[in-house]
Amino acid sequence: MDLDDLYQEVILDHKRNPRNFGPMPDANRNVDGFNPLCGDHIHLHMKLAGDVIEDVRFEGEGCAISTASASLMTEALKGKRVEEAERMFEAVHALLTEEDVDPDLGQLGKLAIFSGVRQFPSRVKCASLAWHTLCAAIQDDGDEVITTE
Amino acid sequence: MNATAETVTKSDAAVFDVERIRADFPILAERAHGQPLAYLDNAATSQKPQAVIDAVNHYYRHQNANVHRGVHLLSERATEVYEGARDRVRDFINARSSREVVFVRGTTEGINLVAHSLGRGFRKGDEVVISHMEHHSNIVPWQQLRDQLGIVLKVAPINQAGELDMEAFEALLGERTKLVSVTHVSNALGTINPVRRIIELAHGRDIPVLLDGAQAVPHAGVDVQALDCEFYVFSGHKMFAPTGIGVLYGKEALLERMPPFQGGGEMIKMVTFDRTVYAELPHKFEAGTPNIAGAAGLGAAVAYLNAVGMDRIAAYEHQLLTYGTEQLQQVPGARIIGTARDKAAVLSVVLDGVHAHDIGTIVDRKGVAVRSGHHCAMPVMQFFKVAATARASLAFYNTRDELDRFCDALRYAREVLV
Ligand SMILES: Cc1ncc(COP(=O)(O)O)c(C=O)c1O
Numbered sequence: 318m319d320l321d322d323l324y325q326e327v328i329l330d331h332k333r334n335p336r337n338f339g340p341m342p343d344a345n346r347n348v349d350g351f352n353p354l355c356g357d358h359i360h361l362h363m364k365l366a367g368d369v370i371e372d373v374r375f376e377g378e379g380c381a382i383s384t385a386s387a388s389l390m391t392e393a394l395k396g397k398r399v400e401e402a403e404r405m406f407e408a409v410h411a412l413l414t415e416e417d418v419d420p421d422l423g424q425l426g427k428l429a430i431f432s433g434v435r436q437f438p439s440r441v442k443c444a445s446l447a448w449h450t451l452c453a454a455i456q457d458d459g460d461e462v463i464t465t466e
Numbered sequence: 467m468n469a470t471a472e473t474v475t476k477s478d479a480a481v482f483d484v485e486r487i488r489a490d491f492p493i494l495a496e497r498a499h500g501q502p503l504a505y506l507d508n509a510a511t512s513q514k515p516q517a518v519i520d521a522v523n524h525y526y527r528h529q530n531a532n533v534h535r536g537v538h539l540l541s542e543r544a545t546e547v548y549e550g551a552r553d554r555v556r557d558f559i560n561a562r563s564s565r566e567v568v569f570v571r572g573t574t575e576g577i578n579l580v581a582h583s584l585g586r587g588f589r590k591g592d593e594v595v596i597s598h599m600e601h602h603s604n605i606v607p608w609q610q611l612r613d614q615l616g617i618v619l620k621v622a623p624i625n626q627a628g629e630l631d632m633e634a635f636e637a638l639l640g641e642r643t644k645l646v647s648v649t650h651v652s653n654a655l656g657t658i659n660p661v662r663r664i665i666e667l668a669h670g671r672d673i674p675v676l677l678d679g680a681q682a683v684p685h686a687g688v689d690v691q692a693l694d695c696e697f698y699v700f701s702g703h704k705m706f707a708p709t710g711i712g713v714l715y716g717k718e719a720l721l722e723r724m725p726p727f728q729g730g731g732e733m734i735k736m737v738t739f740d741r742t743v744y745a746e747l748p749h750k751f752e753a754g755t756p757n758i759a760g761a762a763g764l765g766a767a768v769a770y771l772n773a774v775g776m777d778r779i780a781a782y783e784h785q786l787l788t789y790g791t792e793q794l795q796q797v798p799g800a801r802i803i804g805t806a807r808d809k810a811a812v813l814s815v816v817l818d819g820v821h822a823h824d825i826g827t828i829v830d831r832k833g834v835a836v837r838s839g840h841h842c843a844m845p846v847m848q849f850f851k852v853a854a855t856a857r858a859s860l861a862f863y864n865t866r867d868e869l870d871r872f873c874d875a876l877r878y879a880r881e882v883l884v
Contacts, residue, residue, distance in 0.1 A: 356853035380821035
C-alpha cells in the first residue's frame with residue numbers, strides 16, 4: 318500500500334483549495350462534528366428546502382483527508398434529495414470499511430477515490446467525519462455536536 | 467532534573483554505547499513498511515528490554531501462584547517476586563519504606579486512588595490546584611470530585627514557552643487549598659516543572675503535593691525523600707516494564723490516615739459481617755489479586771535501569787534533545803511547541819500546511835513512529851491554539867540517525883501535501 322493511494326491528486330487538490338468552505342448565514346441546519354482522536358473539527362451548514370439540500374458548506378480545521386472529504390461531500394450533495402444523500406452516506410461508509418466493495422458504485426462518482434483510505438485503518442474516521450456530521454444535520458434540526466467515537 | 471544528572475561529565479555520555487543498548491530491546495529490530503523501525507513514541511509507552519520479557523516469562527514458567535495466600539512453594543515464590551519488586555522500587559525512588567510503595571495499575575489509577583481516598587475528606591469549597599499542562603488523568607478525577615463534593619479546581623497558567631507561571635501558581639495557594647497536584651514532566655511539551663520550588667511553596671502553607679511522575683521516572687533519577695512530596699505516581703509501561711503495573715508512592719503517615727480505595731481480598735486482616743479490619747500498608751490499598759507478573763517485570767526494569775545508570779540516561783537524552791531541536795529548526799515550516807528552558811526529550815511539532823494526523827501517516831510510511839494528536843492534554847492544545855501536534859518523544863535507545871529520519875520525513879510530508 319502506497320502513500321499515493323491515500324493522498325491522490327484529487328484529494329490533495331481539495332485539501333489545498335477546499336470547495337464550499339466558509340459560513341452560510343441563511344443555513345437552517347448547523348452541526349459540529351468532532352474527531353476526538355486527532356482534534357479534527359468541522360462545522361457543517363446546510364440549507365434544507367423540503368427534502369432537498371439546496372446548499373451545503375463547511376468550516377473548520379482538519380487533516381488533508383477530512384478536509385478533502387468534507388469538500389468533495391459538499392460538491393456531491395448540492396441539489397440532492399435527503400434520501401439520495403443517505404444512500405450516498407451508506408455507500409461511502411461501505412467503501413471506507415468493507416473489504417470487497419466495488420469502488421465504481423455508480424452513485425459514488427468522484428468519491429470513489431477514498432477507497433485507498435480503507436488500507437489506512439487509523440484514517441477511516443478522518444474520511445467519515447463529514448459524513449457522520451451530515452447524518453446528524455439531516456436528522457436533527459437543532460444545533461448539536463457529534464463525534465466519531 | 468536532579469543534582470546528579472547535572473554533574474555527569476560529557477565524557478560519560480560520550481561513551482554511552484547506544485548500539486549495545488539497542489541490542490537489549492528485541493522489538494527495535496522490527497521493520498516498519500520496509501524500513502528500519504524508528505520508535506519515537508516513548509511518552510505513550512516504552513519498549514521492553516529482553517531482561518523484562520525474560521522476567522515475565524520466567525515468572526509464568528517457574529513462579530506463578532497467588533501472593534500472600536498459600537503456604538506452598540509456588541505461592542512463596544510469587545510473594546517473593548512481588549514483594550521483591552516493591553523493595554526494588556523503594557530503593558529506586560529512595561522511599562523510606564516499602565510500606566510507602568503501593569502497586570497500582572498505572573499513573574491514572576494512582577491519581578484516582580488519591581482522589582477517592584484523600585479526596586473523601588474534602589469539603590465543599592475546598593480547593594485543588596493543578597496546572598494548565600496536565601494530562602487528562604490529572605484533570606478528570608478532580609473534576610469528578612468537584613461535581614460530587616463541590617470542591618473548586620484551580621488551574622495554574624503557563625506561558626508561551628510552556629513553562630508554569632510560578633507567580634500565578636503561588637497566588638492560587640490559599641487557606642482552602644487541600645492539595646497541589648501537578649506533573650513533574652509534561653508529556654505534551656517536555657517541560658520539567660520546578661517541583662522543588664512548587665513543594666516548598668505548598669509546604670509553606672501546609673499543603674500536600676502530588677507529583678505525576680509518569681514522564682519523569684523513565685528519564686532521570688527521582689528521589690522522593692529529597693523532593694519531600696507527599697505523593698509520587700508513575701506507570702511501569704513508560705519505564706520499560708509491562709503495562710498494567712504502576713506505583714503510588716505516599717508518605718506513610720498520610721497513607722495510614724487515608725481510607726482504602728477499593729475493598730476486597732488482599733486488603734483485609736479480618737472480616738466479619740459486622741466489620742472489617744484493614745490490612746497494614748501498603749496492602750490496605752491493594753484490593754484483589756494484583757498484577758504479579760507485571761511487578762516481576764517492573765522489578766526487572768528497575769534493575770536494568772540501575773545497570774545502565776539513570777544519570778547516564780539523562781545526559782544522553784539531553785544530548786539527543788539538543789540535537790533534535792537543532793535539526794527541527796532547519797525543517798521549513800516546522801515549529802516546536804514547548805520550548806521550556808528546562809526540558810525533557812520531547813519534541814512536539816506543528817508543520818505549516820500539514821495537519822499532525824497527516825504527518826503521523828506519512829512519517830509512519832518512512833518507518834518512523836510518532837504520536838499525532840492532542841496527547842491526552844487537550845487544554846495544552848487549546849492554549850497553543852493548535853488542533854494537534856506530531857510528537858517525537860525519546861528514550862535512551864534512540865539515535866541521532868532516527869531524529870534525522872524524522873526530520874527528513876517531515877520535509878517529505880511538506881513536499882507531498884503543501
Ligand atoms: C504525564 C502523564 N500523566 C499520566 C499519564 C497516564 O498514564 P497511564 O495511562 O499509564 O495511567 C501519562 C501517560 O499517558 C502521562 O504522560
